[in-house]
Amino acid sequence: MWSPRLIDPLSQNIVAGTIVGLGPGIYVAITLLGAGGGPANETEMVNRANAVLYAVFFLAGLFSGSIVTTFGPKITFMIGTLGYPIYVGSLWYFTNKAHQWFPIAAGAFLGLCANLLWTAAAYIAFSYSTEGQRGSFISMQWGLLSVFSTLGSLVAFGLNFKATELHVPVAVYVVFIILMVMALFVAFFGIIEPSSVRRQDGTPIAHYPHQGFWQELKNQRRLLQDWRLLVMFIPMLASETVLIVISSLNSLYFNIRTRSLNSLMFNTMQVVGALWIAFMLDNRKINSRRTRGLTSVAAVSIITIPGWIGLTVWLYKNPMDLLNPPLFDWTDGPFGGFFVLNLIFGMNMVVYQVTVQWIISSFTNDPEELARLAGLVKGVLAGGVAAAFGTEAGGLTQLNVVAYNFTIQAVGLSLMAVVTWKCVTPTNYIREDNVVPPEDALSEKEMEETGS
Secondary structure (H helix, E strand, O other): OOOOOOOOHHHHHHHHHHHHHHHHHHHHHHHHOOHHHOOHHHHHHHHHHHHHHHHHHHHHOOOHHHHHHHHOHHHHHHHHHOHHHHHHHHHHHHHHHOOOHHHHHHHHHHHHHHHHHHHHHHHHHHHHOOOOOHHHHHHHHHHHHHHHHHHHHHHHHHHHOOOOOOOOOHHHHHHHHHHHHHHHHHHHHHOOOHHHOEOOOOOEOEOOOOOOHHHHHHHHHHHOOOHHHHHOHHHHHHOOHHHHHHHHHHHHHEOHHHHHHHHHHHHHHHHHHHHHHHHHHOOOOOOOHHHHHHHHHHHHHHHHHHHHHHHHHHHHHOOOOOOOOOOEOOOOOOHHHHHHHHHHHHHHHHHHHHHHHHHHHOOOOOHHHHHHHHHHHHHHHHHHHHHHHHHHHOOOOHHHHHHHHHHHHHHHHHHHHHHHHHHOOOOOOOOOOOEOOOOOHHHHHHHHHHOO
């Protein structure tokens, strides 16, 4: 018998968010330090390792949704947690031994694990929430990720406050690895089977017909024939590329203690962004889901476009000499402008991709279909990150890298608006046989259709 608290969808989402925080959250903290916490000349190696990581992540997204529906979120989560401590250990190893094989191999393994973990997390956020909660469930996971990223950044900032070395101390790697290992135990003790989950009104999430793994793969393939997803391909690609741009600039332009401060503030603004976008997407004062979606896309645009323009101006004023990185301190003049941009992009990191996920998850309430969508979304998102790391590793100038990422995010916003206008309906309840609607589903449907 499961604990009454654990069978609640909200409790399961909090557990999933905690796993995300202990794994990807700590990964984000060390990524934002730039160069894997090493000196600036390790940036190229880290970009190569991450390009491999996200390329594998992308390929894994083609079948990870089927793994979740076949084996369940608990096993998927447990496998997914394994890659994170190994990857951080490989960065520690490289700082001491300077052999690239370990971080690149660890990056490939983490690519597989990370996709499984994120697919399981997105499956819970998408399918355990009602239509009126979905933005909050997705944002909650990102909020918890950001809280753990902030805690990790605080650890690094405290240890690096008076640092004179070019890389973080060993203690940072050790603490991060311990935190990442804890995610495995949280998954084992906290995640339950989807069929055991019950809403507050006592209803289950859905009926779960058993399908073989090969049938699941066929169902996954059909997603690629859905025009809505094809249109959303660029927004998915653009969702997380800002992390790579900011982490690379952080490693190239600033010393280790300033990098730690930038990482801390970037993660803090992710928490703010998660709270804000949850309010926008689930604001019940706006009855229409379509209107909430369009308003959110407009709000994300207000943050995104000025941020990229500002970063372009900052780079023009502070050209980079890769042979002689400036390694600015927070007492130096150029820090102020970057600090403000860092805050803006910390919010962008969350609000852009939460809105993308909300739009795509609005297509259905069927948990099986949402699992496949979760895998595809996370896989394509990783493909965009791999391309961004590729632009960094390929030796493009920072201005060209920024131009590329600005373009795909701006085009992505336009496509998000089109799909929201054309495809987000008042509700999907009552239309899908496998879905068990909450008790108030009909009244919600009537309210939204009449606009009352």
